[in-house]
């Protein structure tokens with residue numbers, strides 16, 4: 145099957161329709177991510193990147209347009225089916241790690257796997273493998289507060305990949321790190337993505353990072369150009 149991993153077509157989205165605060169964010173945005181392709185999405189602040197990522201990741205629904213994951217139409221699915229598709233197919237990474245503070249790095253990567261039906265031993269082995277790949281096996285028992293910013297983001301990458309998603313959506317994944325750390329941590333993320341053959345849509349303001357991806361697209365005036 146050669147359908148793209150992600151196919152967004154003619155996406156429209158208006159918030160607060162009919163109210164004084166009405167704002168139209170997306171006006172026919174069209175974007176696809178091929179299988180194994182890594183696409184950079186560059187846009188000024190407020191252009192609607194988060195809205196587009198949330199629609200791509202089935203966290204939000206468009207007012208018009210089509211959303212397909214792996215060739216399967218997602219528009220019109222009920223909440224439950226969308227949640228299941230999201231859990232099975234999509235991994236998210238945010239600018240801030242959002243790790244659970246009371247759990248260790250290892251537990252943060254194990255928990256979503258348990259929620260997805262993995263056994264504890266399989267989940268732990270998978271988590272340790274991922275931590276090794278991003279070079280922080282020795283931090284497995286640390287809580288987030290005892291990790292550096294770069295280490296926290298590496299753990300967040302492992303957590304996003306824990307359930308073997310087919311599509312990774314990342315919103316400025318190294319945006320809160322200093323430039324040198326951002327570079328290293330981004331390289332670790334790209335290695336992980338390439339090794340697993342994952343498709344990814346990665347929002348970044350950093351043109352040097354964008355240039356390391358397969359393709360760069362821009363969001364402007366509610367459309368992808």
Ligand SMILES: Nc1ncnc2c1ncn2[C@@H]1O[C@H](COP(=O)(O)OP(=O)(O)OP(=O)(O)O)[C@@H](O)[C@H]1O
Pocket residue numbers: 159160167169187188189190191192193194195196
């Ligand atoms: N739930 C909401 N209700 C009303 N307006 C919203 C909502 N979410 C976003 N908006 C508005 O839609 C526009 C786009 O927001 P969005 O978060 O998608 O932009 P962004 O490109 O991700 O911005 P940033 O880079 O600053 O995070 C903004 O003007 C924002 O105020």
